[in-house]
Amino acid sequence: MLSSGLRILQRCYPLHSASKLSSSLLSRLSKCPVQLSLNSPLERSRVTKRFFGSTATQSEPAQNAAETQFEEDVEEQKGTIKVISYTPTEIYENNSLLQEITGGDQDKEKTLRILCLEYDILRQEGCDVPTSISVENWQTLLDMQSIHGRKKFLRFLFIKEIRKSLEKDKKQQRREKRLALQEENVVEEDDGHIKYGLGNNALFHRIYESTITEYDNYRLIRAMELQEQKIFIDCGFDSSMSPAEKGNLANQLQFAFACNRVHSEPFDLHLCNVQKDSSAIRKMMRAIPMLLDTSFPCNVTEKSYLDIVPKESIVYLTPHCREVMRDFDHDANYIIGGIVDKSNQEPLTLAKAKREGLRMAKFPLDEYMHWGAGGSKFLTLDQVLKIMLDMRKTGDWNYALRHVPRRKLKTNEEVLNSMSAFKRRKNPFENWEGRAPRNRFVLHEE
Known part of the structure; x- marks a missing residue:
């Protein structure tokens, strides 16, 4: 049968x-x-x-x-x-x-x-x-x-x-071990320190995790009320991703929201072009059930960013364009493409920005990074948002690009070998394009 x-x-x-x-x-x-x-x-x-x-x-x-x-x-x-x-x-x-x-x-x-x-x-x-x-x-x-x-x-x-x-x-084993230790009631030797009751707690007032969460949410609400600089994550690429990539996108959105919340100067974060019945949003709501509530300190909307801010102030961040972002514009509204393109390498964000007639920019990664062999230059949403947060606060690319993973970069030995090959040129003060080389940021290994 x-x-x-x-x-x-x-x-x-x-x-x-x-x-x-x-x-x-x-x-x-x-x-x-x-x-x-x-x-x-x-x-x-x-x-x-x-x-x-x-x-x-x-x-x-x-x-x-x-x-x-x-x-x-x-x-x-x-x-x-x-x-x-x-x-x-x-x-x-x-x-x-x-x-x-x-x-x-x-x-x-x-x-x-x-x-x-x-x-x-x-x-x-x-x-x-x-x-x-x-x-x-x-x-x-x-x-x-x-x-x-x-x-x-x-x-x-x-x-x-x-x-x-x-x-x-x-977990059950750890619980049984903890209960066994509590039943033993081993008397510790007197080492000269004061022993408090209730598990040797200190005299200082305890700060609970819920208190820290409320404080972080207060910063986000303040950024929304004071009309701080907005940053958008375009979630309109749901049809171009596989189920696994949608799940990865949901995790990256959670990390992006978390890193923006704990920053001292957070953005007014907007998730736009959201399909509330998509698998990525459903998975994100399993971790953040209050995501779609009006009281939650994050703007989740089905509208486009063109309906929220003027078109002239929008700058779409895409790694496929030619325009390099030199300085941070505090008056611009930056757009981050909410897409995980491991299987589909088509320049979808570039095509969308051109179709809508928007300004585009990319990070100067090649001018500050020594990329290793096979290192992908694509960054996750939370890494891009961390770089934007640091650029807004400091304006220093050397400091902001510390969030690029070290596994993508050359080691110190490989950098020294490339520098020695550079000095063997006829004119070591010029690079291949005939310009003075910029100071590149090298991440030293611990």
């Missing part, structure tokens, strides 16, 4: 020909017993050794207790939003879940049923698949067109699930 179902499934690719599979065959195959699972301690030990080494293994009683807790609790808490995971059998037999994932689309519903069958077949063959998948990850699987991409994504979820289980075990 399994081999016949597999042959039918192979003939049904691509997924739009889902009607070739009969619902009776799908229902019978979806109820097939799963041969490979992580319920046994032996299988769990094998998987742990395979991905995390032999040092991460634990005793059999601890493994059984952790596995029982892991199976009973399929809901993970992230911020204040609960992410509930479902098995393919639960998805296949529940029409409300099918409608929630597919949005009522009949074609997607047929495709999702095929994905449930594909999941069971992969698990029967011994592939690495998770025990349950969240609604968002099911939607991500629906958007993938190749079986190779889906197998890679399922393996990623499988490793993530194992890592989460191991973290729970380590």
